[in-house]
Amino acid sequence: MDAPPSARTPAQIRRWRRHLAAERAEAAVYRDLASRRTGEERSILLALAAAEKRHEQHWVDLLGDDVGMPLQGDLRTRFLAFLARRFGGVFVLALVQRAESRSDYDSDEHATARMAADEQIHEEVVRSLATRGRNRLSGSFRAAVFGANDGLVSNLALVLGIGASGVATGTILVTGVAGLLAGALSMGAGEYVSVRSQRELLDASTPDPEAVKALPHLDVDANELALVYRARGMDADAAEERADGVLARLRTAGGPVVAGDGAVPGDGLGGAASADAPEVDELESHGTAWGAAISSFCFFASGAIVPVLPYLVGMSGAVAVVVACALVGVCLAVTGAVTGLLSGTSPVTRALRQLLIGFGAAGVTYLLGLAFGTSIA
Template sequence: MMRVMDAPARTPADIRRWRRYLAAERAEAAVYRDLASRRSGEEREILLALAAAEKRHEQHWLDLLGDDVGMPLQGDVRTRFLAFLARRFGGVFVLALVQRAEARSVYGREEHATARMAADEQIHEEVVRSLATRGRNRLSGTFRAAVFGANDGLVSNLALVLGVGASGVATGTVLVTGVAGLLAGALSMGAGEFISVRSQRELLEASNPDPETARALPDLDVDANELALVYRARGMDAGDAQQRADLVLSRLAATGVTEGIDADAEAAAGDDLETHGTAWGAAISSFCFFASGAIVPVLPYLLGLEGMTAVVVASVLVGVCLAVTGAVTGLLSGTSPVSRALRQLVIGFGAAAVTYGLGLAFGTTVA
């Protein structure tokens, strides 16, 4: 049972602050309940337990406020936005935002909050981080391909368009160059992903045990038991390998079942194959991700803009896209979206500035 603090001397500022804390706890509990409603099993139980903890914190502020509780307040803008997202989406993106919200707890500096409440908030951050990690692991491959492909398209085609445009060639030439860069880059990305994933799957498939090997088990020398060498080659130490090999052979002698030599290796290889996906799926997604980014710098020229106007509009559009992808990356990774957005902008515009400068140096001024 949480110990209620002795009634402290209170000021109007204290009461206002406690009422804000009370509203925040109620809103956060609602977020966890909404997230739990979209899940089942263990994740649902964990989220409901977090909601119950926020309810205990709510009671702490109710006890302190007493007759000064007043009319219910709304949570802050961030928490209300989280509640909106939790009711409608509830995926890893929302969990990442909740993780950041828990990290911003001020209870460690609030004299009227108990040490237990401050510790709860720290633990809540780790719980939500662990839940979000499950989702991050599920989408890590796709997300990496999306960010890499889209940013590659944005930066490379902006650099190409600005470099050619700065040389003073006709707008039509810049447009054709941009479209050619889009197609060439997207096809190259798709082909590269196809070859990469296909090669990786072939390597993993080559690691699968030969099913014919199990048929040789009944003829093994039980005393020598060379099956232990298989397990040692897979990384077991000599003692564990011998114990595992003896178990497999004893099971074979008792039941006639030959499975066991390849089960673990096949399961591990199967997980890796599932993680890497299909070669065609990777190729198509990479093509689309690159093309979605590479079309952005070309849009002003497709709309008939020319010269410096087209350059500025293309740069602004690409800058917005880079900032958005950087911010999303930051949110999903639990870090600052602002710093990640700025990093994307610096890298992207740095590459574009180099090619633009080369275009100016070796060509004419922009028309």
């Protein structure tokens, strides 16, 4: 809705100009992201930039002669543009997704309902673009986050618990280093076995590509191919119809069938039950066993060394405890914030959650140390 010049307030003009600057900055982010991609992703990002251009024109038309000199976007959007120009990738897409979710067009009377709807859909588009990167990252990322946090919390708890019992500083240091090595090796081995077992379980559920060789020899009247589709969730009639279609194409094509030769399009033996269902690489989302093991080992060790650092540099007593807690707190907050950013949620909330859980566990261990020993010297 256009407001006549006489009805405009300075506050409205300032708000419209901020909206204009934000749209220009967001369009630049999408263009920068597109410059680092090819194919369909590039086309999608350029289409998003064009949509932001339409929104930009809305505010230009509304401002008219009051458009003034171009303003810079807010600090957050300019930082996004900097990251998009230099990095791209799932981390930037996650930040863009969160930025799109903060649109206030649905509560602004001068933004159209179509613009508000656009912003909601933009968030879903960016979420979809980021999904594949998140899938590739999720296996090793899970192991890394779990390893780092476990190292931070478990070794801080160990150091605090042993320190609270009144033992010598040298004993605390040896205990901390032993906890680091034992925990890192245990985490690495555990992650390897866990992910390896999970991948083997998924492998066992993956259709055998060699099964397609049996298709030419099936009894057309019995049509046992339909049982495959029924076992994958199709109802009996749909399974029969699809199996009949596959066998009919086989008869039309003629000749032997070998796995992967493409002679029987749409046979479905290597895919989902529904022809329209997207194929998902489940193994990709869990990462490799070695990748998870190495990530877990390294990140546990990097987390577990933090509570030991004050003792390594010669600190002792309450000073060492305070410094160790402060260092661990910073690390917990950072890992929580990064997790929040990559998942498209609030980094502050995730950071606070990490701090609460980490210090809660360490605090319980410290109290137990006090209960079974003497206070810190």
